Amino acid sequence: MNAKFVLLLVVVASAAAQRRPYAYRAPESSEESYESSEAKYNFNWAVSDDSSSNEFGHQEARDGDHTQGSYYVQLPDGRLQTVKYFVDGDSGYVAEVSYEGEARYPDSYESFESREYRPPRPVYG
Template sequence: MFIKASVLIALAVAVAARPETPSYSPSAHPAPSYSPPSPSYNAPTHDVPAQYNTQYVVNDEYSGNNYGHQENRDGYNTQGTYYVQLPDGRLQKVTYYVDGESGYVAEVTYEGEAQYPAYQPAPSTSYQPAPSPSYA
């Protein structure tokens, strides 16, 4: 009898010591929320339409590089020109404009005549060892 009572007491103590099982209820836990931080500086505004005029020119006689670009922009209207010296001697020129409704519209023209010089192979080179010194 003593053993039965000991087992019953041990079983009662074990049941009493058992932790409560939490029940989950979605309404008991609010949904996480996120709001992005606001900038601590004055963010730039884009209310003012873009306005600029820019250009560059490269003309290097030694290397033969000859190209450039010029562009004006006022709000949504942009116009400009760029050009490049082609290997055949012509100058390729692109004149363009862009506005909000028509998109990019370009006209390509060429100045000069294409030149194709006759092929002339490079002179052949052959290795000739230097003469050995003579000790007389």
């Protein structure tokens, strides 16, 4: 029995001694260049919910380093906010923000919603 245990111990020690230590290697260079995989896409989506009068959407197109797009959202005060933007190479993100309509704020006395917190009433059934 001791001989089997010693033999097993020798095999395990031999396997552990043959393990190669982990070494970091720099990534191998690829034949593909960055230029050959230029990004190119175009998308557009929009949502219009009549029950809540909520409208929003987004459009964007990209060809290589040049990106242009816009998005819009219906604000709670009734205005439509539109953002037009572009990115051209290293110029960074350049945006132009505009608003359509006039801001309307409900009179606090005419509002059906109260700003005070009230805990919910218990329901027993």
